[in-house]
Amino acid sequence: xxKPGFLERCDVLCESLSEEEDALTREIVARVADxxxxxxxxxxxxxxxxxxxxxxxxxxxxxxxxxxxxxxxxLERDGLVTRKMFAEVPPRVEYxxxxxxxxxxxxxxPLWTWVAKSVGHFQTARSQFDSRD
Amino acid sequence: xxKPGFLERCDVLCESLSEEEDALTREIVARVADxxxxxxxxxxxxxxxxxxxxxxxxxxxxxxxxxxxxxxxxLERDGLVTRKMFAEVPPRVEYxxxxxxxxxxxxxxPLWTWVAKSVGHFQTARSQFDSRD
DNA sequence: CAGTATCCAGATCGATACTG
DNA sequence: CAGTATCGATCTGGATACTG
Numbered sequence: 001x002x003k004p005g006f007l008e009r010c011d012v013l014c015e016s017l018s019e020e021e022d023a024l025t026r027e028i029v030a031r032v033a034d035x036x037x038x039x040x041x042x043x044x045x046x047x048x049x050x051x052x053x054x055x056x057x058x059x060x061x062x063x064x065x066x067x068x069x070x071x072x073x074x075l076e077r078d079g080l081v082t083r084k085m086f087a088e089v090p091p092r093v094e095y096x097x098x099x100x101x102x103x104x105x106x107x108x109x110p111l112w113t114w115v116a117k118s119v120g121h122f123q124t125a126r127s128q129f130d131s132r133d
Numbered sequence: 134x135x136k137p138g139f140l141e142r143c144d145v146l147c148e149s150l151s152e153e154e155d156a157l158t159r160e161i162v163a164r165v166a167d168x169x170x171x172x173x174x175x176x177x178x179x180x181x182x183x184x185x186x187x188x189x190x191x192x193x194x195x196x197x198x199x200x201x202x203x204x205x206x207x208l209e210r211d212g213l214v215t216r217k218m219f220a221e222v223p224p225r226v227e228y229x230x231x232x233x234x235x236x237x238x239x240x241x242x243p244l245w246t247w248v249a250k251s252v253g254h255f256q257t258a259r260s261q262f263d264s265r266d
Numbered sequence: 267c268a269g270t271a272t273c274c275a276g277a278t279c280g281a282t283a284c285t286g
Numbered sequence: 287c288a289g290t291a292t293c294g295a296t297c298t299g300g301a302t303a304c305t306g
Contacts, residue, residue: 006242007178013249021252026168028248028255033166035159045140053268064300069269079258090267091306100254107247109139111240115161116146119154121233122161125212186288197280202289223287224286 028078032108036063036071041097044081045105050094080104161211165241169196169204174230177214178238183227213237 017025031037043059044051051059057068072095075081080101086092097105115122150158164170176192177184184192190201205228208214213234219225230238248255 006239007175009242009246011179013246017249017252021249021256024255024259025245025249025252028252029245030166030168032244033163035163042140046144065269066301067299070299077259077262078255079262085268088267089306091269093268100251100258103247103251106139107244109142111165111244112158112162113142113146114236114240116150116154116158118233118236119150119158119161122157122211123154125233126157126210129210129212198289199281200279203279218288221287222286224289226288 031074031078032104034071036060036067037075038108039063040068040071041075041080041101041105044095044097045102050084050096053093053095056095075101164207164211165237167204169193169200170208171241172196173201173204174208174213174234174238177228177230178235183217183229186226186228189228208234 014022014025039060040056040063043056047055053068053072056072057063057065060068063071072081072083076083076095080098082096082098084094084096086094147155147158172193173189173196176189180188186201186205189205190196190198193201196204205214205216209216209228213231215229215231217227217229219227
């Protein structure tokens with residue numbers, strides 16, 4: 001089995017990272033896999049403009065207030081969404097995706113699409129595995 | 134904010150999935166984010182041939198026996214690696230990546246590379262966020 | 267409205283000990 | 287060698303109640 005080119009290039013890049021950068025890279029990639037974070041980000045991407053907290057919560061079905069708050073804070077912290085507070089009563093907070101957030105989704109979309117298209121293969125593999133002696 | 138084309142295409146595909154397929158898709162994508170699973174898979178991809186359990190464990194630094202077993206089982210179940218047992222004493226088990234596993238890595242590599250290249254941006258975003266009033 | 271604080275149940279993981 | 291079994295610490299997420 002030859003070492004594939006894409007893997008080699010990835011290795012070279014990854015090994016050039018400091019330990020701190022490596023840890024951060026892993027963290028960001030991990031966020032991609034997080035159910036709520038990615039869903040939240042794509043809701044903001046699909047909206048025609050900034051969304052209030054409760055509008056986001058409506059669209060991310062099943063999320064709790066606590067989890068949404070956490071997801072939005074993380075996304076904000078990493079510069080993937082912006083948070084704008086208005087000094088009104090009742091309070092209004094608007095979230096919007098950043099260009100970096102859009103870029104992130106663009107990177108994730110091919111992977112997601114590939115998995116979705118391959119879902120039949122995975123189902124087959126699993127049923128074979130589950131019914132082996 | 135216009136709905137980007139890539140997102141729309143992804144939406145259309147995702148909405149064509151049954152609830153079961155959707156759940157499986159999420160699960161597979163989640164595995165991508167899992168530290169050990171991806172690392173294990175890339176070790177097998179980088180090897181010049183099948184690897185024994187203990188060889189894999191050597192290369193995935195810091196993993197416990199329990200976690201490696203779990204990661205390998207999941208990868209096997211999804212058809213991303215194969216497991217071959219030899220009836221010898223002491224027992225020998227060899228793991229190898231499948232074509233599907235290679236494909237999976239090929240899908241993940243661009244994302245990983247992009248994150249690694251963007252790590253500086255994320256560091257900046259975080260330090261700004263962490264030092265805001 | 268947009269959170270924060272608290273409690274609690276379930277999953278996860280490392281360490282350790284044991285086995286075919 | 288390649289696991290499985292068990293235990294305890296840790297983390298996570300939902301439900302609920304409360305607040306500026």
